[in-house]
Amino acid sequence: MLSRVISFDEVVKTSIETFRNTFGAEPDLAACAPGRVNLIGEHIDYNDGFVLPMALQLGTVIVGRRNGTDTTCDVVTCSDSIKEGTKRAQFDSSTIAKGSPKWLNYVKGVMFHFRQPVPGFNAVIHTNVPVGSGLSSSAALEVATLTFLEQLTGKKVPSPAEGAKLCQRAEHTFANVPCGIMDQLIAIGGRADHALLIDCRNLDTEPIPFDAPELAILICNSNVKHELSSSEYPIRRKQCQEALELMGLASYRDATVEHLKALENANEVLVRRARHVITEIQRTQAAAEALKAKNFVKMGQLMTESHKSLSEDFEVSCYELDLLVEVRLGHVACLERV
Numbered sequence: 516m517l518s519r520v521i522s523f524d525e526v527v528k529t530s531i532e533t534f535r536n537t538f539g540a541e542p543d544l545a546a547c548a549p550g551r552v553n554l555i556g557e558h559i560d561y562n563d564g565f566v567l568p569m570a571l572q573l574g575t576v577i578v579g580r581r582n583g584t585d586t587t588c589d590v591v592t593c594s595d596s597i598k599e600g601t602k603r604a605q606f607d608s609s610t611i612a613k614g615s616p617k618w619l620n621y622v623k624g625v626m627f628h629f630r631q632p633v634p635g636f637n638a639v640i641h642t643n644v645p646v647g648s649g650l651s652s653s654a655a656l657e658v659a660t661l662t663f664l665e666q667l668t669g670k671k672v673p674s675p676a677e678g679a680k681l682c683q684r685a686e687h688t689f690a691n692v693p694c695g696i697m698d699q700l701i702a703i704g705g706r707a708d709h710a711l712l713i714d715c716r717n718l719d720t721e722p723i724p725f726d727a728p729e730l731a732i733l734i735c736n737s738n739v740k741h742e743l744s745s746s747e748y749p750i751r752r753k754q755c756q757e758a759l760e761l762m763g764l765a766s767y768r769d770a771t772v773e774h775l776k777a778l779e780n781a782n783e784v785l786v787r788r789a790r791h792v793i794t795e796i797q798r799t800q801a802a803a804e805a806l807k808a809k810n811f812v813k814m815g816q817l818m819t820e821s822h823k824s825l826s827e828d829f830e831v832s833c834y835e836l837d838l839l840v841e842v843r844l845g846h847v848a849c850l851e852r853v
Contacts, residue, residue, distance in 0.1 A: 526641045530578045534639040542578035544666045548658035549574040550644035551651045551701045555821050556799035560695030562755050562767045562792045563716040565799040570705025575642035575655040577663045584635030593641040608633040613689045624689025625660040628681045631670045648736050654698030657682035675703045676718045712803045723806050737835040758789035767792050791828035
């Protein structure tokens, strides 16, 4: 199934036109946040690892304005992934609680954890980040909401890291997704022509130059949908923690492949999960150094090794993704992963 991704300019234009047609006024506030692709460092953000994502030109936009009420909020989404009849919702900013429609819980969660009085407003949300495609549409919505609230209230979070943690809490508590911190942090801290090396133990970040005109990042949508809250994600997270405890360690940052010997009597599944985390942390650090040195062949090799580990040890790939990688590896210039 082929589908066209609308341009960011179209997203902005449609947002403004929808606001004008819905509310009979012009928006005077606007915020946006990008989607992301993680080059390497998968499923280790919640294991004190390093990750190496980069922001995309795809993003989520929120336009709006105060509506003259104390606390009445009226929000519309233009997303094609949302069923008709659930694209508009009103709620009271002084009594925020999660509920239906589900997409609004991401907005409500950020408002709840913002911990500042929010005046009544009207807003329209639109995005060209494909939902459920692994490009972090939820984090883009959360960070765009946070930026919108900062403009609306004049109150700002103390730092990008604090903003990312606020949005992460929103997803944990209002969307019931035990996500890591990577998606929110790259949505806040992404920079053009750079990847971002994130230390997920202390949230230190290092921009890594990635400006190579001769290269292109090709993102393939397998059209296999996923929803983290109802998937294997929470199970993987629990398995990683169980393996860590059996190894007698406080953090995977203290682990080496040698520590896997402590799991010799454990379920083989736990061995594979831990092996992925340990080796993926090592690969991600090596990948950052490869990018700094413009050693893109090495970078590609590491990405391919990462996919193999994700498929075999972490078991988060699928037939469609494995086939895409197999086909692309038939071209010497293409090295890739999930």
